[in-house]
Amino acid sequence: MRAAYASSLQPDVPLSGLTVGDLPFSAPDGWVPVEVRASSLNQHDIWSLRGVGLPADRLPMILGCDAAGVTPDGDPVLVHPVVLDPADPRGYSLLSERHPGTLADQVAAPPENLIPIPAGVTFAEAACLPTAWLTAYHMLVTRGRAAEAGAVLVQGAGGGVATAAVAIGVALGKRVYATSRDQWKRDRVAELGAVAVEPGARLPERVDVVIESVGEPTFSHSLKCAAPGARIVVCGATGGHLAQVDLRRVFAMQLEILGSSMGTPHELAELLEMCAAGRIRPVIDSTFPFTAVADAFTRLNSGDVFGKVVIEH
Incomplete structure:
Protein backbone atom coordinates (compact mmCIF):
# COMPACT_ATOMS: atom_id res chain seq x y z
CA MET A 1 0.00 0.00 0.00
CA ARG A 2 1.03 3.63 -0.42
CA ALA A 3 2.54 5.16 2.69
CA ALA A 4 4.49 8.21 3.86
CA TYR A 5 7.07 7.05 6.34
CA ALA A 6 10.24 7.91 8.20
CA SER A 7 13.06 6.00 6.54
CA SER A 8 15.83 7.78 8.43
CA LEU A 9 16.09 10.25 11.31
CA GLN A 10 17.48 13.67 10.46
CA PRO A 11 17.50 16.09 13.43
CA ASP A 12 18.65 19.09 11.37
CA VAL A 13 16.89 18.47 8.04
CA PRO A 14 13.87 16.37 9.03
CA LEU A 15 12.16 16.25 5.65
CA SER A 16 15.15 14.50 4.12
CA GLY A 17 14.16 11.41 6.13
CA LEU A 18 10.65 11.33 4.62
CA THR A 19 9.95 8.63 2.03
CA VAL A 20 6.75 8.07 0.07
CA GLY A 21 6.45 4.55 -1.31
CA ASP A 22 4.94 1.10 -0.79
CA LEU A 23 4.93 -0.73 2.53
CA PRO A 24 2.99 -3.83 3.56
CA PHE A 25 -0.12 -3.45 5.71
CA SER A 26 -0.25 -5.28 9.04
CA ALA A 27 -2.61 -5.22 12.00
CA PRO A 28 -2.33 -6.66 15.52
CA ASP A 29 -4.90 -9.33 16.42
CA GLY A 30 -8.27 -7.80 17.19
CA TRP A 31 -7.52 -4.44 15.60
CA VAL A 32 -9.76 -3.12 12.83
CA PRO A 33 -8.43 -2.08 9.41
CA VAL A 34 -9.65 1.32 8.22
CA GLU A 35 -9.50 2.51 4.61
CA VAL A 36 -8.19 6.05 5.01
CA ARG A 37 -10.12 8.75 3.17
CA ALA A 38 -8.46 11.80 4.76
CA SER A 39 -5.63 12.49 7.17
CA SER A 40 -3.89 15.59 8.50
CA LEU A 41 -0.38 16.54 9.54
CA ASN A 42 0.90 17.63 12.93
CA GLN A 43 4.17 18.99 14.28
CA HIS A 44 4.44 15.56 15.89
CA ASP A 45 5.26 14.22 12.41
CA ILE A 46 8.13 16.69 12.03
CA TRP A 47 9.47 15.80 15.47
CA SER A 48 9.29 12.11 14.60
CA LEU A 49 11.44 12.74 11.52
CA ARG A 50 13.92 14.48 13.84
CA GLY A 51 14.05 11.36 16.00
CA VAL A 52 12.12 12.74 18.97
CA GLY A 53 10.12 9.85 20.42
CA LEU A 54 10.98 7.63 17.46
CA PRO A 55 14.21 5.58 17.79
CA ALA A 56 16.01 4.26 14.74
CA ASP A 57 15.21 0.64 15.57
CA ARG A 58 11.52 1.26 14.76
CA LEU A 59 12.19 2.41 11.21
CA PRO A 60 10.64 2.41 8.73
CA MET A 61 7.67 3.94 10.56
CA ILE A 62 4.51 5.17 8.84
CA LEU A 63 3.88 8.71 10.04
CA GLY A 64 0.62 10.41 10.97
CA CYS A 65 -1.71 10.46 13.97
CA ASP A 66 -4.94 11.74 12.39
CA ALA A 67 -7.24 9.83 10.03
CA ALA A 68 -10.85 9.47 9.00
CA GLY A 69 -12.00 6.60 6.86
CA VAL A 70 -14.23 3.59 6.37
CA THR A 71 -14.32 0.22 8.15
CA PRO A 72 -14.72 -3.08 6.30
CA ASP A 73 -18.46 -2.81 7.08
CA GLY A 74 -18.62 0.55 5.29
CA ASP A 75 -19.02 2.65 8.43
CA PRO A 76 -17.40 6.13 8.41
CA VAL A 77 -15.16 6.46 11.45
CA LEU A 78 -12.61 8.76 13.01
CA VAL A 79 -9.51 7.13 14.50
CA HIS A 80 -8.56 8.06 18.06
CA PRO A 81 -4.75 7.77 17.94
CA VAL A 82 -4.01 7.08 21.62
CA VAL A 83 -3.13 3.44 22.33
CA LEU A 84 -2.65 2.05 25.84
CA ASP A 85 1.01 1.12 26.18
CA PRO A 86 2.44 -0.12 29.51
CA ALA A 87 5.95 -0.02 28.01
CA ASP A 88 5.74 3.77 27.56
CA PRO A 89 6.42 6.00 30.61
CA ARG A 90 3.22 7.93 29.80
CA GLY A 91 1.16 4.76 29.87
CA TYR A 92 0.18 5.26 26.25
CA SER A 93 1.66 5.88 22.83
CA LEU A 94 0.35 7.49 19.68
CA LEU A 95 -0.07 5.85 16.32
CA SER A 96 3.23 6.36 14.44
CA GLU A 97 5.29 5.92 17.63
CA ARG A 98 5.10 2.14 18.21
CA HIS A 99 2.38 1.18 15.74
CA PRO A 100 2.08 2.32 12.09
CA GLY A 101 0.49 5.72 11.62
CA THR A 102 -2.26 7.11 9.46
CA LEU A 103 -0.45 8.47 6.38
CA ALA A 104 -1.20 5.39 4.30
CA ASP A 105 -3.99 3.76 2.33
CA GLN A 106 -4.94 1.79 5.44
CA VAL A 107 -4.43 2.06 9.19
CA ALA A 108 -5.31 -0.39 11.95
CA ALA A 109 -6.66 0.58 15.38
CA PRO A 110 -8.35 -1.08 18.35
CA PRO A 111 -12.14 -1.18 17.91
CA GLU A 112 -12.65 1.11 20.91
CA ASN A 113 -10.55 3.76 19.12
CA LEU A 114 -13.01 4.08 16.24
CA ILE A 115 -15.53 6.91 16.67
CA PRO A 116 -18.55 7.08 14.32
CA ILE A 117 -18.56 10.21 12.16
CA PRO A 118 -21.98 11.88 12.34
CA ALA A 119 -23.85 13.11 9.28
CA GLY A 120 -22.78 16.53 8.09
CA VAL A 121 -19.10 16.15 8.94
CA THR A 122 -16.75 15.51 6.01
CA PHE A 123 -13.78 13.14 6.15
CA ALA A 124 -11.44 16.13 5.75
CA GLU A 125 -13.06 18.01 8.63
CA ALA A 126 -13.04 14.95 10.88
CA ALA A 127 -9.38 14.25 10.11
CA CYS A 128 -8.41 17.61 11.62
CA LEU A 129 -9.68 16.67 15.07
CA PRO A 130 -7.85 13.73 16.71
CA THR A 131 -4.61 15.46 17.74
CA SER A 260 -2.05 18.40 29.35
CA SER A 261 -1.72 15.96 26.47
CA MET A 262 -4.28 14.62 23.98
CA GLY A 263 -7.75 13.57 25.21
CA THR A 264 -10.20 10.69 25.45
CA PRO A 265 -12.41 8.96 22.87
CA HIS A 266 -15.44 10.43 24.66
CA GLU A 267 -14.05 13.95 24.25
CA LEU A 268 -13.34 13.26 20.58
CA ALA A 269 -16.96 12.19 20.13
CA GLU A 270 -18.08 15.43 21.81
CA LEU A 271 -15.93 17.40 19.34
CA LEU A 272 -17.53 15.57 16.42
CA GLU A 273 -20.98 16.43 17.75
CA MET A 274 -20.00 20.11 18.00
CA CYS A 275 -18.96 19.91 14.33
CA ALA A 276 -22.19 18.18 13.32
CA ALA A 277 -24.22 20.84 15.15
CA GLY A 278 -22.34 23.63 13.35
CA ARG A 279 -20.88 25.05 16.56
CA ILE A 280 -17.31 24.67 15.32
CA ARG A 281 -15.72 24.18 11.93
CA PRO A 282 -12.14 22.92 11.71
CA VAL A 283 -9.77 25.54 10.30
CA ILE A 284 -8.04 24.07 7.25
CA ASP A 285 -4.92 25.82 5.99
CA SER A 286 -4.53 23.78 2.80
CA THR A 287 -5.45 20.45 1.24
CA PHE A 288 -3.17 18.15 -0.76
CA PRO A 289 -3.76 14.86 -2.60
CA PHE A 290 -1.81 11.91 -1.25
CA THR A 291 0.38 12.04 -4.36
CA ALA A 292 1.64 15.42 -3.09
CA VAL A 293 2.15 14.44 0.55
CA ALA A 294 5.79 15.60 0.40
CA ASP A 295 4.56 19.07 -0.59
CA ALA A 296 2.17 18.99 2.37
CA PHE A 297 5.10 18.33 4.71
CA THR A 298 6.99 21.23 3.15
CA ARG A 299 3.98 23.45 3.75
CA LEU A 300 3.73 22.43 7.40
CA ASN A 301 7.46 22.81 7.97
CA SER A 302 7.43 26.35 6.51
CA GLY A 303 5.82 27.72 9.68
CA ASP A 304 3.43 29.88 7.64
CA VAL A 305 0.36 27.74 8.22
CA PHE A 306 -2.88 28.81 9.87
CA GLY A 307 -4.87 25.75 10.85
CA LYS A 308 -4.50 22.20 9.60
CA VAL A 309 -2.77 20.75 6.55
CA VAL A 310 -5.04 18.01 5.20
CA ILE A 311 -4.24 15.02 2.97
CA GLU A 312 -7.05 13.56 0.85
CA HIS A 313 -6.57 9.91 -0.14
Whole structure:
Protein backbone atom coordinates (compact mmCIF):
# COMPACT_ATOMS: atom_id res chain seq x y z
CA MET A 1 0.00 0.00 0.00
CA ARG A 2 1.03 3.63 -0.42
CA ALA A 3 2.54 5.16 2.69
CA ALA A 4 4.49 8.21 3.86
CA TYR A 5 7.07 7.05 6.34
CA ALA A 6 10.24 7.91 8.20
CA SER A 7 13.06 6.00 6.54
CA SER A 8 15.83 7.78 8.43
CA LEU A 9 16.09 10.25 11.31
CA GLN A 10 17.48 13.67 10.46
CA PRO A 11 17.50 16.09 13.43
CA ASP A 12 18.65 19.09 11.37
CA VAL A 13 16.89 18.47 8.04
CA PRO A 14 13.87 16.37 9.03
CA LEU A 15 12.16 16.25 5.65
CA SER A 16 15.15 14.50 4.12
CA GLY A 17 14.16 11.41 6.13
CA LEU A 18 10.65 11.33 4.62
CA THR A 19 9.95 8.63 2.03
CA VAL A 20 6.75 8.07 0.07
CA GLY A 21 6.45 4.55 -1.31
CA ASP A 22 4.94 1.10 -0.79
CA LEU A 23 4.93 -0.73 2.53
CA PRO A 24 2.99 -3.83 3.56
CA PHE A 25 -0.12 -3.45 5.71
CA SER A 26 -0.25 -5.28 9.04
CA ALA A 27 -2.61 -5.22 12.00
CA PRO A 28 -2.33 -6.66 15.52
CA ASP A 29 -4.90 -9.33 16.42
CA GLY A 30 -8.27 -7.80 17.19
CA TRP A 31 -7.52 -4.44 15.60
CA VAL A 32 -9.76 -3.12 12.83
CA PRO A 33 -8.43 -2.08 9.41
CA VAL A 34 -9.65 1.32 8.22
CA GLU A 35 -9.50 2.51 4.61
CA VAL A 36 -8.19 6.05 5.01
CA ARG A 37 -10.12 8.75 3.17
CA ALA A 38 -8.46 11.80 4.76
CA SER A 39 -5.63 12.49 7.17
CA SER A 40 -3.89 15.59 8.50
CA LEU A 41 -0.38 16.54 9.54
CA ASN A 42 0.90 17.63 12.93
CA GLN A 43 4.17 18.99 14.28
CA HIS A 44 4.44 15.56 15.89
CA ASP A 45 5.26 14.22 12.41
CA ILE A 46 8.13 16.69 12.03
CA TRP A 47 9.47 15.80 15.47
CA SER A 48 9.29 12.11 14.60
CA LEU A 49 11.44 12.74 11.52
CA ARG A 50 13.92 14.48 13.84
CA GLY A 51 14.05 11.36 16.00
CA VAL A 52 12.12 12.74 18.97
CA GLY A 53 10.12 9.85 20.42
CA LEU A 54 10.98 7.63 17.46
CA PRO A 55 14.21 5.58 17.79
CA ALA A 56 16.01 4.26 14.74
CA ASP A 57 15.21 0.64 15.57
CA ARG A 58 11.52 1.26 14.76
CA LEU A 59 12.19 2.41 11.21
CA PRO A 60 10.64 2.41 8.73
CA MET A 61 7.67 3.94 10.56
CA ILE A 62 4.51 5.17 8.84
CA LEU A 63 3.88 8.71 10.04
CA GLY A 64 0.62 10.41 10.97
CA CYS A 65 -1.71 10.46 13.97
CA ASP A 66 -4.94 11.74 12.39
CA ALA A 67 -7.24 9.83 10.03
CA ALA A 68 -10.85 9.47 9.00
CA GLY A 69 -12.00 6.60 6.86
CA VAL A 70 -14.23 3.59 6.37
CA THR A 71 -14.32 0.22 8.15
CA PRO A 72 -14.72 -3.08 6.30
CA ASP A 73 -18.46 -2.81 7.08
CA GLY A 74 -18.62 0.55 5.29
CA ASP A 75 -19.02 2.65 8.43
CA PRO A 76 -17.40 6.13 8.41
CA VAL A 77 -15.16 6.46 11.45
CA LEU A 78 -12.61 8.76 13.01
CA VAL A 79 -9.51 7.13 14.50
CA HIS A 80 -8.56 8.06 18.06
CA PRO A 81 -4.75 7.77 17.94
CA VAL A 82 -4.01 7.08 21.62
CA VAL A 83 -3.13 3.44 22.33
CA LEU A 84 -2.65 2.05 25.84
CA ASP A 85 1.01 1.12 26.18
CA PRO A 86 2.44 -0.12 29.51
CA ALA A 87 5.95 -0.02 28.01
CA ASP A 88 5.74 3.77 27.56
CA PRO A 89 6.42 6.00 30.61
CA ARG A 90 3.22 7.93 29.80
CA GLY A 91 1.16 4.76 29.87
CA TYR A 92 0.18 5.26 26.25
CA SER A 93 1.66 5.88 22.83
CA LEU A 94 0.35 7.49 19.68
CA LEU A 95 -0.07 5.85 16.32
CA SER A 96 3.23 6.36 14.44
CA GLU A 97 5.29 5.92 17.63
CA ARG A 98 5.10 2.14 18.21
CA HIS A 99 2.38 1.18 15.74
CA PRO A 100 2.08 2.32 12.09
CA GLY A 101 0.49 5.72 11.62
CA THR A 102 -2.26 7.11 9.46
CA LEU A 103 -0.45 8.47 6.38
CA ALA A 104 -1.20 5.39 4.30
CA ASP A 105 -3.99 3.76 2.33
CA GLN A 106 -4.94 1.79 5.44
CA VAL A 107 -4.43 2.06 9.19
CA ALA A 108 -5.31 -0.39 11.95
CA ALA A 109 -6.66 0.58 15.38
CA PRO A 110 -8.35 -1.08 18.35
CA PRO A 111 -12.14 -1.18 17.91
CA GLU A 112 -12.65 1.11 20.91
CA ASN A 113 -10.55 3.76 19.12
CA LEU A 114 -13.01 4.08 16.24
CA ILE A 115 -15.53 6.91 16.67
CA PRO A 116 -18.55 7.08 14.32
CA ILE A 117 -18.56 10.21 12.16
CA PRO A 118 -21.98 11.88 12.34
CA ALA A 119 -23.85 13.11 9.28
CA GLY A 120 -22.78 16.53 8.09
CA VAL A 121 -19.10 16.15 8.94
CA THR A 122 -16.75 15.51 6.01
CA PHE A 123 -13.78 13.14 6.15
CA ALA A 124 -11.44 16.13 5.75
CA GLU A 125 -13.06 18.01 8.63
CA ALA A 126 -13.04 14.95 10.88
CA ALA A 127 -9.38 14.25 10.11
CA CYS A 128 -8.41 17.61 11.62
CA LEU A 129 -9.68 16.67 15.07
CA PRO A 130 -7.85 13.73 16.71
CA THR A 131 -4.61 15.46 17.74
CA ALA A 132 -4.62 19.29 17.67
CA TRP A 133 -8.34 19.87 18.19
CA LEU A 134 -8.68 17.11 20.77
CA THR A 135 -5.67 18.47 22.66
CA ALA A 136 -7.20 21.97 22.67
CA TYR A 137 -10.60 20.64 23.79
CA HIS A 138 -9.07 18.64 26.64
CA MET A 139 -7.01 21.68 27.70
CA LEU A 140 -9.99 24.00 27.77
CA VAL A 141 -12.84 21.82 28.98
CA THR A 142 -11.24 19.20 31.19
CA ARG A 143 -7.95 20.58 32.48
CA GLY A 144 -8.83 24.27 32.28
CA ARG A 145 -12.41 23.87 33.55
CA ALA A 146 -13.66 26.39 31.00
CA ALA A 147 -17.20 26.07 32.34
CA GLU A 148 -16.02 28.13 35.34
CA ALA A 149 -14.22 30.69 33.15
CA GLY A 150 -15.24 33.98 31.61
CA ALA A 151 -12.07 34.88 29.72
CA VAL A 152 -9.37 32.81 28.02
CA LEU A 153 -5.93 33.70 26.65
CA VAL A 154 -4.44 31.61 23.84
CA GLN A 155 -0.73 32.09 23.23
CA GLY A 156 0.75 31.70 19.74
CA ALA A 157 -2.37 31.43 17.61
CA GLY A 158 -1.80 30.12 14.11
CA GLY A 159 -0.57 26.65 15.00
CA GLY A 160 -2.95 23.72 15.10
CA VAL A 161 -3.63 23.52 18.85
CA ALA A 162 -3.77 27.28 19.44
CA THR A 163 -6.07 27.94 16.49
CA ALA A 164 -8.35 25.13 17.62
CA ALA A 165 -8.39 26.56 21.16
CA VAL A 166 -9.50 29.93 19.80
CA ALA A 167 -12.36 28.41 17.82
CA ILE A 168 -13.49 26.13 20.64
CA GLY A 169 -13.26 28.89 23.23
CA VAL A 170 -15.43 31.18 21.10
CA ALA A 171 -17.92 28.34 20.54
CA LEU A 172 -18.13 27.84 24.31
CA GLY A 173 -19.10 31.49 24.71
CA LYS A 174 -15.86 32.67 26.31
CA ARG A 175 -14.12 36.01 25.80
CA VAL A 176 -11.02 34.85 23.96
CA TYR A 177 -7.79 36.80 23.61
CA ALA A 178 -5.10 35.42 21.30
CA THR A 179 -1.52 36.44 20.60
CA SER A 180 0.57 36.08 17.45
CA ARG A 181 3.76 37.70 16.19
CA ASP A 182 2.33 38.00 12.68
CA GLN A 183 -0.25 40.63 11.75
CA TRP A 184 -1.88 38.36 9.16
CA LYS A 185 -2.40 35.67 11.77
CA ARG A 186 -3.88 38.21 14.18
CA ASP A 187 -6.28 39.22 11.40
CA ARG A 188 -7.31 35.58 10.94
CA VAL A 189 -7.74 35.12 14.69
CA ALA A 190 -10.06 38.13 14.77
CA GLU A 191 -12.15 36.51 12.01
CA LEU A 192 -12.62 33.52 14.32
CA GLY A 193 -14.12 35.79 16.97
CA ALA A 194 -11.16 36.41 19.27
CA VAL A 195 -9.55 39.66 20.34
CA ALA A 196 -6.13 39.54 18.70
CA VAL A 197 -3.21 41.12 20.54
CA GLU A 198 0.53 41.36 20.04
CA PRO A 199 2.74 39.09 22.15
CA GLY A 200 3.27 40.53 25.62
CA ALA A 201 0.51 43.13 25.26
CA ARG A 202 -1.55 44.16 28.28
CA LEU A 203 -5.06 42.69 28.19
CA PRO A 204 -8.23 44.59 29.13
CA GLU A 205 -8.82 42.04 31.91
CA ARG A 206 -7.16 39.11 33.64
CA VAL A 207 -8.15 35.72 32.31
CA ASP A 208 -9.32 32.54 34.02
CA VAL A 209 -7.63 30.08 31.63
CA VAL A 210 -4.40 30.38 29.63
CA ILE A 211 -3.71 27.96 26.78
CA GLU A 212 0.06 27.71 26.62
CA SER A 213 1.92 25.82 23.88
CA VAL A 214 4.79 28.25 23.23
CA GLY A 215 6.67 28.08 26.52
CA GLU A 216 9.73 30.15 27.28
CA PRO A 217 8.95 33.30 25.20
CA THR A 218 5.37 33.68 26.49
CA PHE A 219 5.19 32.07 29.92
CA SER A 220 5.94 35.24 31.90
CA HIS A 221 3.15 37.01 30.02
CA SER A 222 0.82 34.08 30.74
CA LEU A 223 1.49 34.44 34.48
CA LYS A 224 0.93 38.21 34.42
CA CYS A 225 -2.39 37.85 32.58
CA ALA A 226 -3.79 35.23 34.96
CA ALA A 227 -6.61 36.15 37.34
CA PRO A 228 -6.63 34.84 40.92
CA GLY A 229 -7.17 31.08 40.85
CA ALA A 230 -6.58 30.87 37.09
CA ARG A 231 -5.45 27.73 35.31
CA ILE A 232 -2.40 27.90 33.02
CA VAL A 233 -2.64 24.76 30.88
CA VAL A 234 0.53 23.66 29.10
CA CYS A 235 0.64 21.21 26.19
CA GLY A 236 3.98 22.10 24.60
CA ALA A 237 7.00 24.35 24.48
CA THR A 238 7.64 25.11 20.81
CA GLY A 239 9.59 28.25 21.71
CA GLY A 240 11.73 26.69 24.45
CA HIS A 241 11.12 24.57 27.54
CA LEU A 242 13.17 26.44 30.17
CA ALA A 243 10.61 29.08 31.07
CA GLN A 244 11.19 31.24 34.15
CA VAL A 245 8.36 31.06 36.68
CA ASP A 246 7.89 33.71 39.36
CA LEU A 247 6.76 31.48 42.20
CA ARG A 248 5.69 34.50 44.23
CA ARG A 249 2.97 35.19 41.67
CA VAL A 250 1.96 31.52 41.61
CA PHE A 251 1.29 31.30 45.34
CA ALA A 252 0.05 34.87 45.84
CA MET A 253 -2.55 34.51 43.04
CA GLN A 254 -3.20 30.81 43.85
CA LEU A 255 -2.53 29.83 40.24
CA GLU A 256 -2.65 26.31 38.85
CA ILE A 257 -0.05 25.23 36.26
CA LEU A 258 -1.38 22.10 34.60
CA GLY A 259 0.19 19.77 32.07
CA SER A 260 -2.05 18.40 29.35
CA SER A 261 -1.72 15.96 26.47
CA MET A 262 -4.28 14.62 23.98
CA GLY A 263 -7.75 13.57 25.21
CA THR A 264 -10.20 10.69 25.45
CA PRO A 265 -12.41 8.96 22.87
CA HIS A 266 -15.44 10.43 24.66
CA GLU A 267 -14.05 13.95 24.25
CA LEU A 268 -13.34 13.26 20.58
CA ALA A 269 -16.96 12.19 20.13
CA GLU A 270 -18.08 15.43 21.81
CA LEU A 271 -15.93 17.40 19.34
CA LEU A 272 -17.53 15.57 16.42
CA GLU A 273 -20.98 16.43 17.75
CA MET A 274 -20.00 20.11 18.00
CA CYS A 275 -18.96 19.91 14.33
CA ALA A 276 -22.19 18.18 13.32
CA ALA A 277 -24.22 20.84 15.15
CA GLY A 278 -22.34 23.63 13.35
CA ARG A 279 -20.88 25.05 16.56
CA ILE A 280 -17.31 24.67 15.32
CA ARG A 281 -15.72 24.18 11.93
CA PRO A 282 -12.14 22.92 11.71
CA VAL A 283 -9.77 25.54 10.30
CA ILE A 284 -8.04 24.07 7.25
CA ASP A 285 -4.92 25.82 5.99
CA SER A 286 -4.53 23.78 2.80
CA THR A 287 -5.45 20.45 1.24
CA PHE A 288 -3.17 18.15 -0.76
CA PRO A 289 -3.76 14.86 -2.60
CA PHE A 290 -1.81 11.91 -1.25
CA THR A 291 0.38 12.04 -4.36
CA ALA A 292 1.64 15.42 -3.09
CA VAL A 293 2.15 14.44 0.55
CA ALA A 294 5.79 15.60 0.40
CA ASP A 295 4.56 19.07 -0.59
CA ALA A 296 2.17 18.99 2.37
CA PHE A 297 5.10 18.33 4.71
CA THR A 298 6.99 21.23 3.15
CA ARG A 299 3.98 23.45 3.75
CA LEU A 300 3.73 22.43 7.40
CA ASN A 301 7.46 22.81 7.97
CA SER A 302 7.43 26.35 6.51
CA GLY A 303 5.82 27.72 9.68
CA ASP A 304 3.43 29.88 7.64
CA VAL A 305 0.36 27.74 8.22
CA PHE A 306 -2.88 28.81 9.87
CA GLY A 307 -4.87 25.75 10.85
CA LYS A 308 -4.50 22.20 9.60
CA VAL A 309 -2.77 20.75 6.55
CA VAL A 310 -5.04 18.01 5.20
CA ILE A 311 -4.24 15.02 2.97
CA GLU A 312 -7.05 13.56 0.85
CA HIS A 313 -6.57 9.91 -0.14
